[in-house]
Amino acid sequence: MKLFASHTSPYARKVRVVLIEKRLECELIPTDVSVPNNPSLEFNPLGKVPVLVLDDGTPVHDSAVITEYLDTVTPVGRLIPDDARPRMLVKRWEAIADGLLDAGVLLIMESRRPQNERSPAWIERQYGKIQRALQQMSDDLGERNFCFGESFSLADAAVGSALFFLDFRFPNIAWREHYPNLVHFAEKHQHRKSFEETQPPASMALAQPPAIGSSKFPNEKLDEVEPEVIPSEMAKKPVAKKPKKVN
Numbered sequence: 001m002k003l004f005a006s007h008t009s010p011y012a013r014k015v016r017v018v019l020i021e022k023r024l025e026c027e028l029i030p031t032d033v034s035v036p037n038n039p040s041l042e043f044n045p046l047g048k049v050p051v052l053v054l055d056d057g058t059p060v061h062d063s064a065v066i067t068e069y070l071d072t073v074t075p076v077g078r079l080i081p082d083d084a085r086p087r088m089l090v091k092r093w094e095a096i097a098d099g100l101l102d103a104g105v106l107l108i109m110e111s112r113r114p115q116n117e118r119s120p121a122w123i124e125r126q127y128g129k130i131q132r133a134l135q136q137m138s139d140d141l142g143e144r145n146f147c148f149g150e151s152f153s154l155a156d157a158a159v160g161s162a163l164f165f166l167d168f169r170f171p172n173i174a175w176r177e178h179y180p181n182l183v184h185f186a187e188k189h190q191h192r193k194s195f196e197e198t199q200p201p202a203s204m205a206l207a208q209p210p211a212i213g214s215s216k217f218p219n220e221k222l223d224e225v226e227p228e229v230i231p232s233e234m235a236k237k238p239v240a241k242k243p244k245k246v247n
C-alpha cells in the first residue's frame with residue numbers, strides 16, 4: 001500500500017496513527033497539494049490528501065473511509081467496535097475531530113486571501129465550530145483516559161490528531177487553559193508510539209502562527225495561518241457549558 005500525504009496533514013496523521021496501531025506496512029509518498037497537477041489528483045478527483053492506494057491500484061479516500069477500511073484488513077489492534085451502537089459512537093468522535101480540522105483548514109485557507117477580502121463573519125463561524133467541538137469532546141470525555149471504552153480506539157486517534165493540530169497551527173487557541181481533561185488526554189497519549197512517530201517535523205513546529213511550509217515541502221502553503229485570522233480575544237472565549245451527554 002501507498003499513502004499519498006503530507007507530513008503536516010492532520011487527517012493523514014490520523015491515518016498514519018491507525019497504520020502504526022494496526023502494524024500495517026505502508027509507503028508514505030510526500031504530496032504537496034498546493035502544487036498544480038500533484039499526484040493526489042491521479043487518485044482523488046478532489047485533489048485532497050490523504051489517499052491510500054492499495055496494491056492492486058485501488059484508491060481509497062477520504063480519511064474516514066481509509067481508517068474504516070484499514071481496521072477491517074487485519075484483526076490486529078481493532079480500533080472500531082463491530083456492534084452498531086458502539087461503532088456509531090466511535091465514528092461520531094471521529095466526525096467531530098475531523099469537523100474541527102475542517103474548520104481549521106478553512107481558517108488557514110482564509111488566511112491566504114488578501115486582508116481586505118477576508119470575512120470576519122466567516123472566520124468567526126469557523127472558530128465557533130472549533131470551540132463547540134472542543135466543548136463537546138471535553139464533555140463527552142469526562143475523566144476517562146480513552147474517548148470510548150477502556151482501550152485505544154479510532155476515536156482517540158482522531159481526537160489526538162485534532163488536538164495536536166491545534167497545538168501545531170493554532171497556538172493562539174487556548175484550549176489547554178479551558179479543558180483540563182483534554183490536556184490530561186493529550187498528555188496520556190502524546191508519547192504513544194503512533195503519535196510520537198507521526199509528529200510533524202520539528203522544523204515546522206513554530207511557537208506562533210504563521211506556520212509556513214517546511215524544508216521537505218518548500219512549496220506547501222496549505223498550513224499557513226496569519227495571527228489576525230483568529231483574533232486572540234475570540235481564541236480565548238470559552239463556550240457555555242452544556243449538560244453532560246451519556247456515551
Ligand SMILES: N[C@@H](CCC(=O)N[C@@H](CS)C(=O)NCC(=O)O)C(=O)O
Nearest residue numbers: 009010011033048049050062063064
Ligand atoms: N475530508 C478529507 C479532508 C482532507 C483534506 O482537506 N486534506 C487537505 C490537507 S490537510 C487537502 O488535501 N487540501 C487540499 C485541497 O482542499 O485542495 C479527509 O478526511 O481526508
